Amino acid sequence: MRGIALFGRVRLLDTTLRDGEQTPGVSLTLEEKVSIARQLDALGLDVIEAGSAVTSEGERRAMKAVAEEGLRAEVCSYVRARTGDVDLALNCDVDSIHLVVPVSDLHIRCKLRSDREGVMRAAVEVTEYAKGHGLIVELSGEDASRADEGYLTALYRAGIDAGADRLCYCDTVGVLVAEKAFEVFSRLSKLPVPVSVHCHDDFGLATANTVAALRGGASMAHVTVNGIGERGGNTSLEEVVMTLESLYGIKTEIQCQELYSLSRLVSRLTGIPVAPNKAIVGENAFTHEAGIHVHGLLADTSTYEPIHPEAVGRKRRIVLGKHAGRSSVELALRELGIESTEGELAEILSRVKELGDKGKRVTDADLQTIAEIVLSIQKEPKVKLNEFTIVSGNHAIPTASVRIIVNGSEILEAGTGVGPVDAAINAIRRAISGVRDVRLEEYHVDAVTGGTNALVEVWVTMAMGDRTITARGAGADIIMASVEAVLEGINRLMQLEEDG
Numbered sequence: 001m002r003g004i005a006l007f008g009r010v011r012l013l014d015t016t017l018r019d020g021e022q023t024p025g026v027s028l029t030l031e032e033k034v035s036i037a038r039q040l041d042a043l044g045l046d047v048i049e050a051g052s053a054v055t056s057e058g059e060r061r062a063m064k065a066v067a068e069e070g071l072r073a074e075v076c077s078y079v080r081a082r083t084g085d086v087d088l089a090l091n092c093d094v095d096s097i098h099l100v101v102p103v104s105d106l107h108i109r110c111k112l113r114s115d116r117e118g119v120m121r122a123a124v125e126v127t128e129y130a131k132g133h134g135l136i137v138e139l140s141g142e143d144a145s146r147a148d149e150g151y152l153t154a155l156y157r158a159g160i161d162a163g164a165d166r167l168c169y170c171d172t173v174g175v176l177v178a179e180k181a182f183e184v185f186s187r188l189s190k191l192p193v194p195v196s197v198h199c200h201d202d203f204g205l206a207t208a209n210t211v212a213a214l215r216g217g218a219s220m221a222h223v224t225v226n227g228i229g230e231r232g233g234n235t236s237l238e239e240v241v242m243t244l245e246s247l248y249g250i251k252t253e254i255q256c257q258e259l260y261s262l263s264r265l266v267s268r269l270t271g272i273p274v275a276p277n278k279a280i281v282g283e284n285a286f287t288h289e290a291g292i293h294v295h296g297l298l299a300d301t302s303t304y305e306p307i308h309p310e311a312v313g314r315k316r317r318i319v320l321g322k323h324a325g326r327s328s329v330e331l332a333l334r335e336l337g338i339e340s341t342e343g344e345l346a347e348i349l350s351r352v353k354e355l356g357d358k359g360k361r362v363t364d365a366d367l368q369t370i371a372e373i374v375l376s377i378q379k380e381p382k383v384k385l386n387e388f389t390i391v392s393g394n395h396a397i398p399t400a401s402v403r404i405i406v407n408g409s410e411i412l413e414a415g416t417g418v419g420p421v422d423a424a425i426n427a428i429r430r431a432i433s434g435v436r437d438v439r440l441e442e443y444h445v446d447a448v449t450g451g452t453n454a455l456v457e458v459w460v461t462m463a464m465g466d467r468t469i470t471a472r473g474a475g476a477d478i479i480m481a482s483v484e485a486v487l488e489g490i491n492r493l494m495q496l497e498e499d500g
């Protein structure tokens, strides 16, 4: 790969805390920025763009806190072509600035109401000013992919003469294509300082363009965790890293097995969910339902998995539904410790498909129930609900009390929560905590019909030790459906434990 031959290795600048935070509705607190920055540093990122110092007082406090963490990574601030922005960045004690200068005539004329010469002068003046104050400068051409390349190169050369340490080519509105990225970077990489690539995903091409630019000679890629960012987002960290590592055989120095936990952290703190089908970090990236796939996976996981889930800190999941085959059901039953004959297996599979045909997801608890019916196993539930009360209102802390029977003994417990569902689940968890350490890992609710009296289905993933199980509850009352799902999960986990 050309870029790597030129500059030794691919470097990565993570801009989750700057461009990623520009995702509409996202605003990270100081503590949140620091905790993401720590994880990025631990993962091995070279540069962390911690924000734009010009944005606000709170942003500056957070950026200063990140800079004071003593991270191994270089901490950077976005600045406009204004010396005042550099002063604000200096107050945050960052190591470097990402000095962004519009370079397309569209941006120069319409946005800045300036001209090419004026922008060139500002770029040089601010670069010199920042260098004079000891900052590392990455001089960036905003909207470079729509700019005149002759002007862009002249501006870059003027920036290098003024002391710029690095350059960056921004595909600000995601209109670059891979062929052009490769060709442009084949030329730009002849400049005497490293050139970065910064892509947006308006056409879903950000990763492809970034990789093409790296092949052309770019030495650093700008990325965000989960690809979050303005509009369609930015190039995703996990996609670039795994493409380089797995498809091009390039080691990146990133701790790949931490990619998933970083993705979860960023999703939780930004409130931006990850699409189930998102590459590498989406819920379904290593989940399989189709029978033909599961059959293949059992022979060799590489039949339907391009990388091992463990490589990025994930686990394979097999789920059952209408596309299940004999292999999937056999595997799921084996995991539940249930043995069956060929005939019983066929009957269980046919009932699984029946449920799938009704548009249902088939949970582990559903499979266990079906298996128990087909195999005529009568199992007494370990946990039974005797009584349940909930109090909620605008002047009341949502509080639930439960009376449950666990292995024949009655337990009375209460819990509070942010709402009645949370309170109900907390009460059950407290009641069970003296008997077993059961965790609620996922909670999801669907309204099956419309209206306030809709039938709801609640899906939970419960865990005990290293065993997880999915379970469902349904009904017109969302609280009771939640209680049913959680108790079903607990029962199944305890049953599995007993069965060994």
Ligand SMILES: CC(=O)SCCNC(=O)CCNC(=O)[C@H](O)C(C)(C)COP(=O)(O)OP(=O)(O)OC[C@H]1O[C@@H](n2cnc3c(N)ncnc32)[C@H](O)[C@@H]1OP(=O)(O)O
Pocket (backbone or CB within 6 Å): 019, 022, 052, 054, 055, 056, 078, 079, 080, 081, 082, 100, 101, 102, 111, 112, 142, 172
């Ligand atoms: C492609 C990108 O991601 S660019 C980065 C985007 N990031 C942000 O916008 C950070 C958050 N922004 C903010 O907090 C505010 O917009 C601020 C503090 C930067 C500026 O706020 P205001 O002074 O109220 O200006 P406003 O937002 O209306 O307009 C932006 C100003 O920056 C100027 N500007 C935009 N880009 C640049 C640049 N690269 N260099 C110099 N000036 C620039 C615009 O011409 C405009 O100037 P004007 O007010 O003199 O007309």
Ligand SMILES: CC(=O)C(=O)O
Pocket (backbone or CB within 6 Å): 019, 100, 140, 141, 142, 143, 170, 171, 172, 173, 198, 200
């Ligand atoms: C600078 C930047 O974020 C962009 O041009 O997309």
